Amino acid sequence: MIVTDKKTQTNTLGDWAAIAIDKHLEKVIKHEANVLKDKSPEDLHQMRVGMRRLRSAVTGFAPALKLPKAAQEKKIGKIARILGTLRDLDVLQAALEGEYKPSLPSNEQKDLATALDDLDKQRRNAVTAVKETLHSKSYKSLKQSLTKWLQQPKYQAIAQMPIEEVLPDLLLPEVSKLLLHPGWLLGKEIKQAEIETVEQLLAAEGEVLHSLRKQVKRTRYQMEVFSDFYGEAYTAYLEDVKSIQEILGKIQDGAVLADFLLEVSDKEIKHSSPTLANQLAQKSYEAWQQWQNLQQRYLNIDVRKGFHVAILEPSIGSR
Known part of the structure; x- marks a missing residue:
């Protein structure tokens, strides 16, 4: 990915918008391969954080930006929510298995085991949804359009203002x-x-x-x-x-x-x-x-x- 040169003087709203977008897009892409492999809950967490912060940067700097349609805030938000569904299930599973189950009486542990089986099914469906999303045209277009934008950013007039x-x-x-x-x-x-x-x-x-x-x-x-x-x-x-x-x-x-x-x-x-x-x-x-x-x-x-x-x-x- 071609990025904004951070060694140059960065004083304007537009300068810092490009730096923020580049930083969070890089974080998203960094964890993508391991998320597709369902390798670690931490990779999913970090990718979700990167996507949320990318969305915040796009929203926060919105008055300064002219972004392509494929990189609009709603597109980013949709992908973030799909990642979030899987992350929420991981957090729920970890809490039930690690925090609550060990301290429950045997009869409640049996009932909880049944619930965890259902949770595992939901998680498998959520993993499928994440993989489909990361292979989708909309996600690929999001990455490509932002990478291209970072090579030659386009701004609103207000972007030239000192931040x-x-x-x-x-x-x-x-x-x-x-x-x-x-x-x-x-x-x-x-x-x-x-x-x-x-x-x-x-x-x-x-x-x-x-x-x-x-x-x-x-x-x-x-x-x-x-x-x-x-x-x-x-x-x-x-x-x-x-x-x-x-x-x-x-x-x-x-x-x-x-x-x-x-x-x-x-x-x-x-x-x-x-x-x-x-x-x-x-x-x-x-x-x-x-x-x-x-x-x-x-x-x-x-x-x-x-x-x-x-x-x-x-x-x-x-x-």
Whole structure:
């Protein structure tokens, strides 16, 4: 692949767009062969990360880019979702086999073994879908069109602007979506709640937190695209965003696992696997307590203002 010469002076929005796209496309291609061989869950994970960050770069730099149709954000997103389906099954399988199964009583282990057989079938189908996708015309066109674009990038007029002058305009819309999400208000009045109370709340309103997590993820990836241009304050907010994603992910993982077991056994997990149900409830409760600390922090007006200020002040000499 012919890449942008990173030794030349890179000051403009367009310069950095090409560097970001090149970096993440290279990561995607690096792991492709091993993913096709279904060699290692880590290769799949890294390829999925590369594809997600490629999508974030294309989205984040969108005002500066003239990309071919085969490399549009929707095309990248479709491939990323197919990789994501297989990755989610791998994570679920690892959690069930390595984290939960060893501590369950024998009768629940037998039921879980049946669920794992079903999971294995789903995984085989997902592997087939990934292989078909990576052999598809659309995926090959995506790689070829981006490689060709990197040889001679085409830009919108705004691409010639110095990147430090436009960074806040690129970042603030996504951060505003994050801070305005209704998930911040979910259960904010609940203090030191019992596990059962949190269970009921998550059962009724868990989708709101799941939606917030997706927005957090989008914000994180976009912030990471531009992290080279900021200092300590920005880095601290980025670390918060990562923590929020991780904590909400723990809550979501419990819901996904319970839904999967309901799907394969047609029984509520409390009835089919009470020990496992208690373990999941305890983990979700612990994650909820962690979440409440960050929730209260980001409902503080000074913290929210500080987030905006951190974005408004790029560190020009940080590169």
